[in-house]
Amino acid sequence: MAEFDYLIVGAGLYGSVFVHEMKKRGKKCLVLEKRDKVGGNIYTEEIEGIQVHRYGAHIFHTSDPIIWNYVNQFADFNRYTNSPVARYKDELYNLPFNMNTFHQLWGVATPAEAREIIERQKKECGITQPKNLEEQALMLVGRDIYEKLVKGYTEKQWGRQASELPAFIIKRLPVRFIYDNNYFNDCYQGIPIGGYTKMIEKMLEGVEVKTNTDYLAEKEVWDKIADRILFTGGIDDYFGYCYGPLEYRSLRFESEVLDMENYQGNAVVNYTEYEVPYTRIIEHKHFEFGKQEKTVITREYPLDWQCGMDAYYPVNNEENNALYEKYRALGEKENKVLFGGRLGMYRYLDMDKVVKAALQAVEGIKE
Ligand code: FAD
Known part of the structure; x- marks a missing residue:
């Protein structure tokens, strides 16, 4: 018998939920985290009394009461x-x-007027079999919305022209014929008071955590100390990129403390024209209705990803999904290792889905 029942690699949301549940079951666990802090990409840091979302704005939302209560x-x-x-x-x-958007675009006041303009513009495009993202978006929402609100933003996000991007990236572009600016349709949403890091620390209470520790750098040593391992890093990284790296989009965050109370009046402002190099500016205090004298803003610049950079959005095209399947098959042969989380599963997952997947993984373990 090894010293620990479980070694958890990664103190992000997935690893933290998993270890919390294992601790409740009386398992002895050790968490390794290669960064100098816990929380993974939902890490928040207090600056000027404001919780700053260091790795991109995170809003918790779900329609699942079990996950919300959890x-x-x-x-x-x-x-x-x-x-x-x-x-x-x-x-x-x-x-x-x-x-509200349709009124701002065309001065219309009723759903019938807005619908008529959108339907006319969709028809004018004359597209029935979209060959790329541009045609797909035109077919779904017509020219005005596409050109002002979709094109530049999407081209910056993906680093390519919309006419060169595959249509499948945009499956739907929902339009609402009601005056409702709530981005999510979920029943529950909010931000943890005091920040996500505090929430993660609570999950990790009573568990030994070693930060600044890269499991892969001394894998043979760590493998001996636990009976089972949960790995929430990149599955391709785990296997030394033996089939080549999985592709991601990356981001660069540029933060600034401003000597003013309120910079943009909203937590999230998207910059949809191509000529502005960032996709959005986050003003963190508005996530928590902050009244501090200063404010902190972050500009978000999309980047091509290269090995060694922080990986943010998986590029789930056919080629990468096929590559992931090869790694997944290798993973199944590792009988004491489970792969989980967004990097281990090579999937974009909202936080509620990560919590659910971690709880399901725990339930699926047969002792
Ligand atoms: P991670 O947070 O990446 O955690 C993995 C951890 O493993 C990391 O801390 C990493 O350092 C560590 N690790 C990796 N390799 C090793 C190793 N070899 N040794 C030791 N440690 C290792 N979801 C929402 O629901 N709402 C949102 O508004 C939202 N906004 C987002 C915005 C952006 C820009 C992005 C990219 C994602 C967003 N998400 C959002 C998704 C959310 O970030 C994820 O659901 C969540 O962070 C995934 O948690 P995880 O534990 O799977 O991964």
Whole structure:
């Protein structure tokens, strides 16, 4: 018998939920985290009394009462509702596309007027079999919405022209014919009061955590100390990229403390014109209705990803999915290792899905 029942690699949300549940079952666990802090990509850090989302804005939302009750054990959530604003040149629009947006675009007041314009513009495009993302978006929402609110933003996000991107990236572009700026359709949403890091620390209470420790750097040593391992890093990294790296999009965050109370009046402002190099500016205090004298903003720049950079969005095209399947098959042969989380499963997962997947993984373990 090894010293620990479980070695958990990665103190992100997946690893933290998993270890919390294992601790409840009386298992002896050790967590290794290669960064100098816990939380993974939901890490928040206090600056000027404001919780700053270091790895991108994170809003918790779910329609699953079990998951909502689960996370509420570890934090109280505020009533934040995500209502981003889009800025195109000097024009401002509400998102997601709804009656407020249509009024701002065309001066219309009723759903019938808005519907008529959208349907006419869709027809004018004359596209029935979209060959690329541009055609797909035109077919779904017509020219005005596409050109002002979709094209530049998407091209910056993917680093390629919309006409060169595959249509499948945009399956739907929901339009709402009601005056409702709430981005999510879920029943529950909010931000943990005091920040995500505090929530993660609560999950990890009573568990030994070693930060600044890369499991892969001394894998043979760590493998001996536990009976089973949960690995939440990159599955390709685990196997030394033996089939080549899985592809991601990366991001660069540029943060600034400003000597003013309120910079943009909203937590999230998307910059939808191509000429502005960042996709959005986050003003963190508005996630928590902050009244501090100063404010902290972060500009988010999309980047091509290269090995060694932080990986953010998996590029789930056919080629990468096939590559992931090869790694997954190798993973199945590792009989004492489980792979989990967004990197271990090579999938974009919202936080509620990560919590659910971690709980299911625990339930699926037969002792
Ligand atoms: P991670 O947070 O990546 O955790 C994995 C951990 O493993 C990391 O801490 C890493 O350092 C560690 N690790 C990796 N390799 C090793 C190793 N060899 N040794 C030791 N440690 C290792 N979801 C929402 O629900 N709402 C949102 O608003 C939202 N916004 C997002 C914005 C952005 C920009 C992005 C990219 C994602 C967003 N998400 C959002 C998704 C959310 O970030 C994920 O669901 C969540 O962070 C995934 O947690 P995880 O534990 O799977 O992965």
